[in-house]
Amino acid sequence: MDYLDALESKSICVIREAYQKFKGRTGMLWSVGKDSTTLLCLVRKAFFGKIPFPVIHIDTGYKFPEMYEFRDRLAKEWGFEVIVARNEEQLACGMGPDQGAKLDCCTELKTNALKQLIDREGFQAILLGIRRDEHGIRAKERYFSPRDSQFQWDYEHQPAELWDQYNSFLNDSEHYRVHPILHFTELDIWRYIQREKLPLVDLYLSRQGHRYRSIGCVPCCSPVASPAASIEEIIEELQLTTESERAGRAQDKENLYTMQKLRSLGYM
Numbered sequence: 001m002d003y004l005d006a007l008e009s010k011s012i013c014v015i016r017e018a019y020q021k022f023k024g025r026t027g028m029l030w031s032v033g034k035d036s037t038t039l040l041c042l043v044r045k046a047f048f049g050k051i052p053f054p055v056i057h058i059d060t061g062y063k064f065p066e067m068y069e070f071r072d073r074l075a076k077e078w079g080f081e082v083i084v085a086r087n088e089e090q091l092a093c094g095m096g097p098d099q100g101a102k103l104d105c106c107t108e109l110k111t112n113a114l115k116q117l118i119d120r121e122g123f124q125a126i127l128l129g130i131r132r133d134e135h136g137i138r139a140k141e142r143y144f145s146p147r148d149s150q151f152q153w154d155y156e157h158q159p160a161e162l163w164d165q166y167n168s169f170l171n172d173s174e175h176y177r178v179h180p181i182l183h184f185t186e187l188d189i190w191r192y193i194q195r196e197k198l199p200l201v202d203l204y205l206s207r208q209g210h211r212y213r214s215i216g217c218v219p220c221c222s223p224v225a226s227p228a229a230s231i232e233e234i235i236e237e238l239q240l241t242t243e244s245e246r247a248g249r250a251q252d253k254e255n256l257y258t259m260q261k262l263r264s265l266g267y268m
Contacts, residue, residue: 036129
């Protein structure tokens with residue numbers, strides 16, 4: 001077993017543990033980015049080619065066109081249905097990235113869209129493709145992370161996780177965020193994508209000397225200078241770069257504590 005096999009094995013264990021505990025009340029968020037697509041692959045491996053719970057895409061209405069095309073194409077090729085969650089009321093009122101602080105837009109179009117879906121569908125566990133190395137506040141996460149009825153995350157008082165013993169006991173009106181790839185790094189993700197020959201949105205590959213390292217809403221993402229036009233070249237580049245993965249994300253630039261505020265309020 002090489003180190004990618006070990007990472008994969010741990011993720012599959014977390015995925016199966018969550019499904020065994022919560023069964024029909026489990027869902028998975030799929031942003032269609034590299035991390036959540038890797039998680040989608042791991043879910044299929046965990047259940048022998050099947051995805052036994054709903055796949056959820058939070059649609060702000062501001063994603064890259066390439067992301068929507070990839071979402072619909074891969075869902076058809078891999079044979080799963082996608083639940084699209086949108087905060088229609090706020091979209092109708094004109095909420096968007098240019099309306100005040102990014103904190104307000106992300107809260108309404110992402111966090112509250114997910115909250116509406118959980119309230120409607122009764123999910124008790126939501127799987128997400130986040131990693132500890134991606135952002136300082138995500139480094140504080142647990143594999144099984146409780147959220148209260150208001151979606152708030154008490155990052156200062158989290159349950160202990162000793163060895164592979166995960167806390168999964170719910171109080172009333174709580175749900176769990178489950179993070180099966182928490183132990184992966186950005187470089188691990190790209191090596192796993194390379195090994196598994198996973199499809200991905202081509203925004204990650206260089207076009208005219210620039211590419212995206214992190215993708216989301218068009219107004220909030222900027223490309224970085226990079227000649228890496230293949231997965232092999234991306235891996236080589238990441239072994240040398242000192243630039244942050246989220247250097248092109250507006251949420252991280254607006255305020256030092258914006259991501260911490262977003263996540264404490266229920267952001268992904």
